[in-house]
Amino acid sequence: MLESIANFMRINPPPLPPIELHSVPSDPRNAGICAFASRDIERGEVVVEYDGERVEMEEAARREERYAEAGRPCSLMVIESAGQQVAIDPYRGNQELEIP
Numbered sequence: 001m002l003e004s005i006a007n008f009m010r011i012n013p014p015p016l017p018p019i020e021l022h023s024v025p026s027d028p029r030n031a032g033i034c035a036f037a038s039r040d041i042e043r044g045e046v047v048v049e050y051d052g053e054r055v056e057m058e059e060a061a062r063r064e065e066r067y068a069e070a071g072r073p074c075s076l077m078v079i080e081s082a083g084q085q086v087a088i089d090p091y092r093g094n095q096e097l098e099i100p
Contacts, residue, residue, distance in 0.1 A: 018047055023074035050077050060087035067091065 018041045024034040041047060055063065057078070064074050075089045 018045065040051040050088055050090070052077075053092040054088050055087050055093075057085050057087060060089065063089055063091070063093065 018039055019035045020038040021033050021035055029074050060076050075090050078087055
């Protein structure tokens with residue numbers, strides 16, 4: 001069975017992600033990385049999944065400060081919808097957590 005699955009994956013590799021990451025030295029927040037489309041993206045296609053804990057902006061600011069003090073890169077993503085903002089923290093508040 002595993003051999004059959006491995007053969008299928010060789011013949012039908014998953015599609016390349018529709019984004020490429022590029023360094024952006026002029027970024028005002030010094031995040032340093034920006035994502036750009038690398039090919040046409042179909043309507044409804046999943047582009048990326050950013051997993052983590054949802055936190056309010058006040059808590060996000062506190063965590064960004066703690067992570068900076070600990071020398072961790074800040075990876076909180078801010079999402080805005082209908083005039084409201086929420087941040088996604090991939091560390092889930094744990095500055096020791098390793099992010100792959």
